Amino acid sequence: MLTDLYNAYVDTFRGADGNLPPMMELKRIHTAHVVANARLIAKGEGFDAETARACDAAALLHDTGRYEQLKRYNTFRDSDSVDHAVFSHDIVKEKGWLDGDPQREAILTAVLVHNRRDVPDELDPLTEAAVHTVRDADKLDIFRVLENQIATTDWRHDCTAFWNLPTTACPSPAVVAAIREERPVDYQDIKTLADFVLIQVGWMRSGLHYATSRRVSAERGHLAFRRNFLHELTDDPVVDELCDFQISACAGV
């Protein structure tokens, strides 16, 4: 079973005490949350069993390369090491975990493109569902991770969890413009902690593909958390402007 293969692979990174290095353990936990989110999305969207299974597998495998990335390069920053989605895709392929699996290509593609700014055009329906589900499920868990980091770090004095971005500066015009226009934000435009948080507000407005994902995000209070936190960072009225939007999923789902 795929989960057994994945778990056995993760076990190879455990130390003599049986534990994973803490940073790897965070990725293992993240993956479990992404799988759970993918299941919620598949159920909410009414996917058939085959589609739901491909989404599940893609969610499980999407960050496979994170363990080797950390071991080899001691960082999760792709720009300083490898594109972790390509790395994950290559490891899964090389291990042969999906050999003979009729959904192999859809799952591998979802792993490969899960971190890309844009989703490739003209995907077949199975691949498209796996791609969008993993991307949404991943974002939903990144919301949880940010909230944990804010709760558990002294971010005003040590902002290493947030790329050492300045904590008191206003949102950057390029980021505000992209979110207003519902365009993806270029990561090079992120100059402040407020930008970092606003990107996720942008995901809630236009980056989550499925209505179920938008509903789950709303139910978990992720937007309210960001609005409150942004008010701690800045008095800029643009915060309320960008956070005031209707979550379209709420009416219909």
Ligand SMILES: [Fe+2]
């Ligand atoms: Fe990832």
